[in-house]
Amino acid sequence: MRVELAAAAEAEIEEATAWYLAQGLDPEHGARLAERFLDALEGAMSLVADRPQLYAEIEPGVRRAMLRGFPYSLIFAFDHASVLVLAVMHYKRIPGYWRERTR
Numbered sequence: 339m340r341v342e343l344a345a346a347a348e349a350e351i352e353e354a355t356a357w358y359l360a361q362g363l364d365p366e367h368g369a370r371l372a373e374r375f376l377d378a379l380e381g382a383m384s385l386v387a388d389r390p391q392l393y394a395e396i397e398p399g400v401r402r403a404m405l406r407g408f409p410y411s412l413i414f415a416f417d418h419a420s421v422l423v424l425a426v427m428h429y430k431r432i433p434g435y436w437r438e439r440t441r
Contacts, residue, residue: 339420341383341387344425346439382404390414401415401416410429411427412427413426
């Protein structure tokens, strides 16, 4: 199944990646953290694309998949042809801030 990112989700990915790049004792450490985050994100998106129905429905038509090793979740909706990632939500964000992004 095809995975699409809402523009706001893309911005959240860029923001999180920039934050991880800025962490660590040296630039290489930050780069490794950012790479691990992007790998975890890619892995979660791949799993969601394969079997979106396996993930918990948190609201009607909206599901959540947690990223392994990072305090983020993919918030997504899907239909017969595609998955739409509505948000890449940090656990400390206000729950439900993404609601206006639903299809």
